[in-house]
Each structure stands twice: as C-alpha cells, then as structure tokens.
Amino acid sequence: MQNLNVEVLAISTDSHFTHKAWQEQELSQMIEGGAPYPLLSDPDGSIGKAYNVYDDNLKVNLRGKFLIDPQGVLQAMEILNEPVGRNMDELVRQVEAFQYISENEEEAAPAGWEKGKQTLKPAPGLVGKVHESWSKGELE
Amino acid sequence: MIKVGEKAPNFTTKAFHQGDFKEVSLSDYQGQWAVLFFYPGDFTFV
Numbered sequence: 001m002q003n004l005n006v007e008v009l010a011i012s013t014d015s016h017f018t019h020k021a022w023q024e025q026e027l028s029q030m031i032e033g034g035a036p037y038p039l040l041s042d043p044d045g046s047i048g049k050a051y052n053v054y055d056d057n058l059k060v061n062l063r064g065k066f067l068i069d070p071q072g073v074l075q076a077m078e079i080l081n082e083p084v085g086r087n088m089d090e091l092v093r094q095v096e097a098f099q100y101i102s103e104n105e106e107e108a109a110p111a112g113w114e115k116g117k118q119t120l121k122p123a124p125g126l127v128g129k130v131h132e133s134w135s136k137g138e139l140e
Numbered sequence: 141m142i143k144v145g146e147k148a149p150n151f152t153t154k155a156f157h158q159g160d161f162k163e164v165s166l167s168d169y170q171g172q173w174a175v176l177f178f179y180p181g182d183f184t185f186v
Contacts, residue, residue, distance in 0.1 A: 006173040009155075009164065014182045019156035022182035038157035038164055039182075050149040051142060053178045064178035066148060070171050074148040082180070095173065
C-alpha cells in the first residue's frame with residue numbers, strides 16, 4: 001500500500017493501550033518493526049457504527065475495508081462476516097483502478113481490469129460494441 | 141447510511157503509531173488516498 005501512496009488506518013474496539021501491547025508483543029514478531037500503519041481505537045464502536053461494521057452482539061467491528069479518495073469521498077467498500085479474511089490482491093487492484101480512473105476521467109475500468117490492461121471509454125458509440133475490446137474468456 | 145460517491149464520515153480518535161500515542165482524524169488524510177481497515181480485535185487470528 002505504501003508503494004501506491006495509500007495511507008492505511010487499522011481500527012478496532014481495542015484501546016490504544018492494547019494496541020501498544022499487541023504491536024510490541026506480537027506484531028513486531030511477525031513483521032520487522034511491527035505494523036507500519038497507525039492502530040486506531042474505537043472503544044465504544046462509534047466509528048464502526050458510522051461505517052456500518054459494528055456488530056451489536058459481538059460488540060466488535062467486523063472486517064470492513066473502505067477506500068477513500070483525496071477529496072474524502074468513499075470510492076469502495078467491503079464488509080465480510082466473521083470467519084473469512086480479506087484479499088489484499090483485490091484491494092491493490094481496486095486502488096490501482098480508482099487511481100488510474102481519477103487521472104483519466106473519461107475512461108472506465110471494466111470487470112477484471114488490472115494495471116496495464118485496456119480500459120473502456122464510455123460513449124454512445126460503445127453501446128453494443130463492448131465485446132470488440134473484450135478479450136475472450138474474461139468472464140469464464 | 142454510508143454510500144460510495146459520498147463523503148466518508150469523519151472521526152477523531154486515539155491511536156498507537158511508531159511507539160507513540162496520538163490523536164488521528166480522518167481529515168488529517170485529506171489530499172491522500174486512504175484505506176480504513178476495521179477488524180474484530182487485537183490478538184486474534186486475522
């Protein structure tokens with residue numbers, strides 16, 4: 001994420017004191033120097049509630065990912081129920097696509113788009129012609 | 141309810157970063173791309 005100039009903020013209902021202990025006791029054993037991003041505390045779940053990830057029964061924030069652009073506008077979000085983790089590759093793909101489009105506003109990144117692949121320029125002439133710039137097997 | 145294409149809700153809270161406690165607001169990151177990662181808790185198996 002640092003290579004993409006994206007600031008990462010990790011948030012849980014743990015206190016900042018617990019974050020310190022976790023960083024020093026466990027994360028620093030897993031990653032040299034510990035996690036490089038700030039660990040934010042949300043003790044009453046109010047931030048989680050604002051982002052609709054707070055679980056009232058478990059009293060924790062579920063796994064949620066929110067991509068926010070330089071203007072503070074939410075561009076992508078994903079919330080996963082308890083037992084499944086996230087996919088960093090998909091996040092990188094989305095960041096690259098949104099960053100590309102923000103610099104090339106007339107274009108759109110179609111399904112499965114990855115950096116370096118062709119984008120589409122939505123225009124009346126493109127209607128019914130998407131298949132021409134579509135590589136076969138893309139949806140298989 | 142939050143929606144894509146609309147302003148992300150701002151917040152200010154305490155954080156631990158680079159050995160220090162500090163106050164962090166989402167608005168501190170205006171002008172940059174940012175990703176918020178919510179997770180259930182420290183010392184769990186993320």
